[in-house]
Amino acid sequence: VGPLGWFIKALGGIAIDRKRIPGGRKQTYTEAMISMLKESEELVIMVTPEGTRSAVKKWKTGFYHIALGADVPIVVGYLDYKKKEAGIGPWIQPNGEMDNQIEELMAFGRTVTPKHPEKGII
Known part of the structure; x- marks a missing residue:
């Protein structure tokens, strides 16, 4: 992660986990952001x-x-x-x-x- 990652996280930044989904491919950034929004009640993306x-x-x-x-x-x-x-x-x-x-x-x-x-x- 490094110092920049820690700084961004301290400001409220959230890492996007492009985990593997059924079928073995990695999810796209769009799919990851959709999942994050669906799982959170207070997330706002700019x-x-x-x-x-x-x-x-x-x-x-x-x-x-x-x-x-x-x-x-x-x-x-x-x-x-x-x-x-x-x-x-x-x-x-x-x-x-x-x-x-x-x-x-x-x-x-x-x-x-x-x-x-x-x-x-x-």
């Missing part, structure tokens, strides 16, 4: 947005699959640099209509001014 280091054409969808599999809502937090405002935006309960629901979240995102707009979605 996923940072796309486009924080470079522009992207579309969002990755792991966050959606995790929320759908664990039957938990997706809640949007935001930082609007133009308005100097932070807050909680809309939330959705995943229902399997991923493309439509992610578009709803993206539509909200287009109303918020990021620190580096040039690094957002192309």
